[in-house]
Amino acid sequence: MIPVLLSLFSTMALLAAAVSTLRACALSSSTYEGREAWQRALAHWVGAVLVTVVTVVVGTRLPAAGDADRQSSVSLPWRAIGLVAGGLVVAVVMGVVLAVSVRASRRRQARRRRAQQADRAVQERIDSVVARHDAVLEEFGAHLVDFLSALECPALNDPSIGETERFDRARIDADDARITVRHGQDEHLVAAYHEAVAELEVSWRIARDHAGRLGTSYLEPAVSRRLAKAADLVAVVRGGATEHERALAYQRVRHLVGTSVRVPQLAVLAVEHLVRPALPAGSLGTLVRANRAKDIEPMETAWLRQSLDDLP
Template sequence: MSRTIPVLLSLVASMAVLSAAFSTVRAFMLAQTSSSEARMARQRAVQGWVGAALVMVVTLVVRARLPSDGGDGGRQSSVSIPWRTVGLVAASVAAAVVVAIVLTVLVRAQRRRRDREHKEQQASWAVQERIATTTARHDAVLEEYGAHLVDYMAALERPALNDPSVSETERFDRARINADDARLTVRHGAQELVSAYHEAVAELEVSWRIARNHAERVGISYLEPAVSRRLAKAADLMAVVRGGATEHERALAYQRVRRLVGNSVRVPQVAELAVERLVRPAMTAGGLDALVRANRAMNIELLEIRDLP
């Protein structure tokens, strides 16, 4: 009986140590989370080590109080606890304290790392959202400007928007180039320049509004009177170019428009191509003869056009 009790107590102590170790491993695995399960796991780990220390204390005390095998069976050993027992108890308590400290440090480190990653992710999302918003504003201006570029009538009625000698237009052209460059830089990963891209697009929006309003306000009045009269006549003929009854009529009207416009104002090439698509059948080799005949039949009108100043 004197041998059985220490063995059982030693077995219980070993199981308590294994349980504490298992609780420690589980607490470490859950240390990255801040859930209630992780907190309970840390508490179980600390409690497990404290319980293991108490079981070891009880085991050592009982072993010390049991009679030795070599002496009298009814005689009990001294009730004083050996220093070795005190040392083991102190070591067990110290282990529990160390485990608690290590778990606390690990948990705090994991929380700091997780918070830092969360902040970095939020900052990245904020940057991407700002880039997307700025890009949408940039595209909106380019859409409006593109619609102007393909409109031949806009070149005749608002020529200032195609004239780089106009200060408002020159400012818009410069802002458009700067915004395109900033967008290209951000697209290639220089996200620290997002603010510069945002400012460039803001300047683009303002300069476009100013240039567009100025061109609409002055119209063709800022040009020489002779040029203004030719552009007005060309604008009237554009109705025939777009809605003429026959292909030859549209082609002939377009020829007269080009002769009237000449080099007086700048017409974007894409606008010319858009109009030429309407009159291309009559401008091909098969339709040139018919176009010449129609041109000769309208000789009087052509002479009047040549007489315009």
């Protein structure tokens, strides 16, 4: 009777070890619960192996007690027990392999989701920085096509002014960083682009406010007076009653401004667009080709075309 009980106990121990192993596979080994589950599974397997060994030893020792005892003793189905134990081991091994495969698949999916989330986060950050970059370029583009702004705030077009020179450098650096990010969304490149745009925003505000405070006061008094007269005539250029009146006002403005201050070619082009019917044939096309060859950047050219299309 004892061998029967031992064999049943051995079978139950193997089943408990198998269930414990499957539970441990279902948990993550990196967590505290997962580590405890694997420790329990190992303890169950050690106990099951010991009970199985004791069962086998007892089963081999009992028949040697004598013929009478051998005849009266209960014969254990050792082949059946071996088959059950072997099948159980195979089932446990297959369960462990399946559980490991499922866990590996889940880990790959989790890594893929994390990578996608990281890519989306990086792209959202890039889009946010691009929007800030475009906002500064839009403000600067509005100044570039405003002839009156060039007369009232000439310091914003004068690279000898420290604040303006700082903004020009920041604009070039931000454009370069933007091009670099387009070819690779590395975290360091995105951070560099963010820093470049932050510097662009700060330098633009400083240059714009400084130019507004200075006005024409840093120029010679005679130049300031000529610019003031030219600024008054710009209203006639923009809203003159006839084409001839606008053309005469524009010629007077060009004479007053001369070369005393730098006027962006975009602003000249925008004003000449207003008086284009009275200008010599081909002058507008000449300005467009000259600006495309020298001063107009791609984004500013597109912005200018849109602005000219909106003009009456």
